[in-house]
Amino acid sequence: MRLQHLTWPEVEAYLNRSTGIILPIGSTEQHGPNGLVGTDAICPETIAWTLGERHEVLVGPTQNLGMAQHHLAFPGTITLRPSTLLAVVRDTVLSLARHGFTHVLFLNGHGGNIATVNAAFAELQAEHGLAVWAAGGEVPSLGLYNWFAGPRVRELAGELYGDAEGGHATPSEVSLSWFATDTEKQASLSPRVAPSGSAQCTAEEFRRRFPDGRMGSDPSLAGREHGARFLEAGVEDAWEAWRAFVGAR
Ligand code: NI
Numbered sequence: 001m002r003l004q005h006l007t008w009p010e011v012e013a014y015l016n017r018s019t020g021i022i023l024p025i026g027s028t029e030q031h032g033p034n035g036l037v038g039t040d041a042i043c044p045e046t047i048a049w050t051l052g053e054r055h056e057v058l059v060g061p062t063q064n065l066g067m068a069q070h071h072l073a074f075p076g077t078i079t080l081r082p083s084t085l086l087a088v089v090r091d092t093v094l095s096l097a098r099h100g101f102t103h104v105l106f107l108n109g110h111g112g113n114i115a116t117v118n119a120a121f122a123e124l125q126a127e128h129g130l131a132v133w134a135a136g137g138e139v140p141s142l143g144l145y146n147w148f149a150g151p152r153v154r155e156l157a158g159e160l161y162g163d164a165e166g167g168h169a170t171p172s173e174v175s176l177s178w179f180a181t182d183t184e185k186q187a188s189l190s191p192r193v194a195p196s197g198s199a200q201c202t203a204e205e206f207r208r209r210f211p212d213g214r215m216g217s218d219p220s221l222a223g224r225e226h227g228a229r230f231l232e233a234g235v236e237d238a239w240e241a242w243r244a245f246v247g248a249r
Helices: 008-017 039-055 082-099 111-129 151-165 171-181 203-209 224-246
Strands: 020-025 103-108 141-146
Touching: 020 039, 020 224, 039 103, 039 171, 039 224, 082 103, 082 111, 103 111, 103 224, 111 141, 141 224, 151 171, 151 224, 171 224
Parallel strands: 020 103, 103 141
Antiparallel strands: none
16 A cells, blocks of 8 residues: 555545555665665665555555665766755654654665664754654654564675675675566676775775775676566565564564
8 A cells, every 4th residue: 555546535535444554765866886775765665665555554655765875986876965864854753743643663775774764863852852842642653674674685795696696786685676677677787796994985995995886796696587586585584573563562
Protein backbone atom coordinates (compact mmCIF):
# COMPACT_ATOMS: atom_id res chain seq x y z
CA MET A 1 0.00 0.00 0.00
CA ARG A 2 1.57 3.21 -1.13
CA LEU A 3 0.57 6.51 0.45
CA GLN A 4 1.04 8.28 -2.86
CA HIS A 5 -1.63 6.06 -4.43
CA LEU A 6 -4.30 6.50 -1.72
CA THR A 7 -6.93 9.16 -1.09
CA TRP A 8 -7.13 10.89 2.28
CA PRO A 9 -10.24 8.92 3.31
CA GLU A 10 -8.30 5.74 2.55
CA VAL A 11 -5.43 6.95 4.73
CA GLU A 12 -7.93 7.73 7.48
CA ALA A 13 -9.37 4.22 7.18
CA TYR A 14 -5.86 2.73 7.39
CA LEU A 15 -5.23 4.70 10.58
CA ASN A 16 -8.27 3.06 12.13
CA ARG A 17 -6.59 -0.33 11.91
CA SER A 18 -2.87 0.51 11.97
CA THR A 19 -0.73 3.47 12.97
CA GLY A 20 2.55 2.27 11.50
CA ILE A 21 4.26 3.46 8.33
CA ILE A 22 7.46 2.59 6.48
CA LEU A 23 9.45 5.36 4.77
CA PRO A 24 12.09 4.31 2.22
CA ILE A 25 15.18 6.52 2.36
CA GLY A 26 18.16 6.47 0.03
CA SER A 27 20.55 8.67 -1.84
CA THR A 28 21.20 9.95 -5.35
CA GLU A 29 24.86 9.18 -5.96
CA GLN A 30 27.26 7.42 -8.29
CA HIS A 31 27.48 3.66 -7.91
CA GLY A 32 30.52 2.82 -10.00
CA PRO A 33 30.67 2.27 -13.76
CA ASN A 34 27.78 -0.20 -14.00
CA GLY A 35 25.58 0.76 -11.02
CA LEU A 36 22.62 3.14 -11.19
CA VAL A 37 22.78 6.60 -9.60
CA GLY A 38 19.45 5.80 -7.94
CA THR A 39 20.58 2.46 -6.45
CA ASP A 40 20.35 3.46 -2.79
CA ALA A 41 16.75 4.66 -3.11
CA ILE A 42 15.55 2.02 -5.59
CA CYS A 43 16.62 -0.91 -3.36
CA PRO A 44 14.77 0.05 -0.16
CA GLU A 45 11.68 1.31 -1.99
CA THR A 46 11.40 -1.92 -3.96
CA ILE A 47 11.62 -3.93 -0.73
CA ALA A 48 9.16 -1.60 1.02
CA TRP A 49 6.62 -1.67 -1.84
CA THR A 50 6.71 -5.47 -2.02
CA LEU A 51 6.42 -5.80 1.77
CA GLY A 52 3.63 -3.21 1.81
CA GLU A 53 1.58 -5.08 -0.78
CA ARG A 54 2.16 -8.49 0.76
CA HIS A 55 1.41 -7.50 4.35
CA GLU A 56 -0.83 -4.43 3.93
CA VAL A 57 1.61 -2.02 5.52
CA LEU A 58 1.49 1.61 4.43
CA VAL A 59 4.62 2.88 2.63
CA GLY A 60 5.25 6.62 2.38
CA PRO A 61 7.11 8.56 -0.31
CA THR A 62 10.76 7.73 -0.88
CA GLN A 63 13.31 10.23 0.38
CA ASN A 64 15.59 10.11 -2.67
CA LEU A 65 18.23 12.60 -1.51
CA GLY A 66 20.63 11.85 1.32
CA MET A 67 24.19 12.26 2.47
CA ALA A 68 26.41 11.99 -0.60
CA GLN A 69 28.99 14.76 -0.38
CA HIS A 70 31.92 12.35 -0.83
CA HIS A 71 30.50 11.31 -4.23
CA LEU A 72 30.18 14.85 -5.61
CA ALA A 73 33.27 14.51 -7.82
CA PHE A 74 31.21 12.10 -9.97
CA PRO A 75 28.52 13.54 -12.28
CA GLY A 76 24.92 12.93 -11.30
CA THR A 77 25.43 12.90 -7.54
CA ILE A 78 23.13 15.20 -5.54
CA THR A 79 23.72 15.69 -1.83
CA LEU A 80 21.93 17.36 1.04
CA ARG A 81 23.77 18.88 3.98
CA PRO A 82 23.29 16.95 7.23
CA SER A 83 21.26 19.88 8.60
CA THR A 84 18.92 19.72 5.58
CA LEU A 85 18.26 15.98 5.86
CA LEU A 86 17.81 16.34 9.59
CA ALA A 87 15.13 18.99 8.98
CA VAL A 88 13.41 16.86 6.32
CA VAL A 89 13.27 13.81 8.60
CA ARG A 90 12.02 15.93 11.50
CA ASP A 91 9.26 17.63 9.52
CA THR A 92 8.19 14.34 7.93
CA VAL A 93 7.87 12.62 11.32
CA LEU A 94 5.99 15.54 12.87
CA SER A 95 3.54 15.64 9.93
CA LEU A 96 2.83 11.93 10.33
CA ALA A 97 2.58 12.23 14.13
CA ARG A 98 -0.07 14.90 13.70
CA HIS A 99 -2.27 12.35 11.90
CA GLY A 100 -1.81 9.77 14.64
CA PHE A 101 1.00 7.59 13.29
CA THR A 102 2.77 6.06 16.27
CA HIS A 103 5.43 3.94 14.51
CA VAL A 104 7.63 5.34 11.75
CA LEU A 105 10.28 3.01 10.33
CA PHE A 106 12.80 4.39 7.87
CA LEU A 107 13.91 1.63 5.49
CA ASN A 108 17.36 2.80 4.51
CA GLY A 109 19.56 2.02 1.50
CA HIS A 110 22.60 4.17 2.24
CA GLY A 111 25.09 3.76 5.08
CA GLY A 112 25.99 7.46 4.88
CA ASN A 113 22.49 8.38 6.09
CA ILE A 114 22.64 6.46 9.36
CA ALA A 115 24.35 9.10 11.52
CA THR A 116 22.15 11.96 10.30
CA VAL A 117 18.84 10.06 10.58
CA ASN A 118 19.77 8.97 14.09
CA ALA A 119 20.68 12.61 14.88
CA ALA A 120 17.21 13.65 13.65
CA PHE A 121 15.63 11.05 15.96
CA ALA A 122 17.71 12.40 18.86
CA GLU A 123 16.65 15.94 17.99
CA LEU A 124 12.95 14.99 18.05
CA GLN A 125 13.29 13.08 21.28
CA ALA A 126 15.25 15.91 22.91
CA GLU A 127 12.66 18.46 21.80
CA HIS A 128 9.96 16.37 23.40
CA GLY A 129 11.98 15.72 26.52
CA LEU A 130 12.62 19.44 26.91
CA ALA A 131 8.94 20.22 26.34
CA VAL A 132 9.75 22.53 23.45
CA TRP A 133 7.21 20.68 21.35
CA ALA A 134 4.30 22.81 22.48
CA ALA A 135 1.51 20.74 20.96
CA GLY A 136 2.07 18.20 23.70
CA GLY A 137 1.66 15.09 21.53
CA GLU A 138 3.74 11.96 21.86
CA VAL A 139 6.76 11.48 19.64
CA PRO A 140 6.17 8.35 17.55
CA SER A 141 8.40 5.33 18.02
CA LEU A 142 11.17 5.82 15.49
CA GLY A 143 13.25 3.15 13.83
CA LEU A 144 15.97 2.93 11.21
CA TYR A 145 16.46 -0.34 9.38
CA ASN A 146 19.21 -0.92 6.81
CA TRP A 147 18.07 -3.43 4.19
CA PHE A 148 21.65 -4.29 3.25
CA ALA A 149 22.48 -5.35 6.82
CA GLY A 150 19.64 -7.86 7.22
CA PRO A 151 20.69 -11.44 8.11
CA ARG A 152 19.23 -13.11 5.00
CA VAL A 153 20.66 -10.43 2.71
CA ARG A 154 24.11 -10.73 4.34
CA GLU A 155 24.04 -14.50 4.05
CA LEU A 156 23.05 -14.40 0.37
CA ALA A 157 25.70 -11.76 -0.42
CA GLY A 158 28.33 -13.88 1.31
CA GLU A 159 27.27 -16.99 -0.56
CA LEU A 160 27.21 -15.29 -3.98
CA TYR A 161 30.12 -12.85 -3.74
CA GLY A 162 32.29 -13.50 -0.65
CA ASP A 163 34.77 -10.66 -0.12
CA ALA A 164 33.95 -9.17 -3.55
CA GLU A 165 30.73 -7.76 -2.04
CA GLY A 166 32.75 -4.77 -0.80
CA GLY A 167 31.25 -1.60 0.69
CA HIS A 168 29.96 0.63 -2.08
CA ALA A 169 28.56 -0.16 -5.53
CA THR A 170 28.21 -3.69 -4.18
CA PRO A 171 27.04 -6.52 -6.45
CA SER A 172 24.05 -7.10 -4.14
CA GLU A 173 22.64 -3.57 -4.42
CA VAL A 174 23.49 -3.38 -8.12
CA SER A 175 21.64 -6.68 -8.68
CA LEU A 176 18.54 -5.55 -6.79
CA SER A 177 18.35 -2.16 -8.53
CA TRP A 178 18.79 -3.83 -11.94
CA PHE A 179 15.99 -6.28 -11.13
CA ALA A 180 13.74 -3.47 -9.90
CA THR A 181 14.27 -1.35 -13.01
CA ASP A 182 14.65 -4.20 -15.53
CA THR A 183 18.08 -2.97 -16.63
CA GLU A 184 21.59 -4.32 -16.81
CA LYS A 185 24.69 -2.27 -17.55
CA GLN A 186 28.03 -3.57 -18.72
CA ALA A 187 31.38 -1.90 -18.03
CA SER A 188 34.95 -3.12 -17.94
CA LEU A 189 36.17 -3.01 -14.36
CA SER A 190 39.84 -2.68 -13.53
CA PRO A 191 40.90 -3.96 -11.10
CA ARG A 192 38.11 -6.52 -10.83
CA VAL A 193 37.83 -5.92 -7.08
CA ALA A 194 38.05 -2.21 -6.24
CA PRO A 195 40.37 -0.83 -3.55
CA SER A 196 39.05 -0.58 0.01
CA GLY A 197 39.41 2.29 2.47
CA SER A 198 37.64 5.10 4.24
CA ALA A 199 35.08 7.45 2.68
CA GLN A 200 35.55 10.03 5.44
CA CYS A 201 37.12 12.59 3.13
CA THR A 202 36.44 15.31 0.58
CA ALA A 203 34.86 14.49 -2.76
CA GLU A 204 38.18 15.07 -4.58
CA GLU A 205 40.08 12.80 -2.19
CA PHE A 206 37.38 10.13 -2.54
CA ARG A 207 37.80 10.10 -6.30
CA ARG A 208 41.60 9.82 -5.87
CA ARG A 209 41.18 6.86 -3.52
CA PHE A 210 38.39 5.19 -5.56
CA PRO A 211 38.90 6.29 -9.18
CA ASP A 212 35.83 4.57 -10.69
CA GLY A 213 33.62 5.06 -7.62
CA ARG A 214 33.54 1.48 -6.31
CA MET A 215 34.78 0.57 -2.83
CA GLY A 216 36.07 -2.97 -2.34
CA SER A 217 33.47 -4.48 -4.65
CA ASP A 218 33.23 -6.41 -7.91
CA PRO A 219 29.81 -5.54 -9.37
CA SER A 220 30.61 -7.45 -12.58
CA LEU A 221 29.24 -10.38 -10.53
CA ALA A 222 25.80 -8.69 -10.38
CA GLY A 223 22.76 -9.93 -12.28
CA ARG A 224 19.03 -9.44 -12.39
CA GLU A 225 18.33 -13.02 -11.32
CA HIS A 226 20.41 -12.36 -8.19
CA GLY A 227 18.31 -9.23 -7.71
CA ALA A 228 15.12 -11.29 -7.51
CA ARG A 229 16.70 -13.33 -4.72
CA PHE A 230 17.85 -10.20 -2.88
CA LEU A 231 14.32 -8.82 -3.09
CA GLU A 232 12.89 -11.93 -1.42
CA ALA A 233 15.62 -11.97 1.24
CA GLY A 234 15.23 -8.23 1.78
CA VAL A 235 11.45 -8.41 2.17
CA GLU A 236 11.71 -11.27 4.68
CA ASP A 237 14.38 -9.43 6.68
CA ALA A 238 12.43 -6.16 6.60
CA TRP A 239 9.16 -7.88 7.57
CA GLU A 240 10.89 -9.44 10.56
CA ALA A 241 12.33 -6.04 11.52
CA TRP A 242 8.92 -4.37 11.06
CA ARG A 243 7.16 -6.89 13.31
CA ALA A 244 9.80 -6.47 15.99
CA PHE A 245 9.44 -2.69 15.65
CA VAL A 246 5.67 -2.53 16.06
CA GLY A 247 5.49 -5.40 18.54
CA ALA A 248 4.82 -9.03 17.65
CA ARG A 249 1.49 -9.60 15.99
NI1 NI B 1 24.69 2.11 -2.29
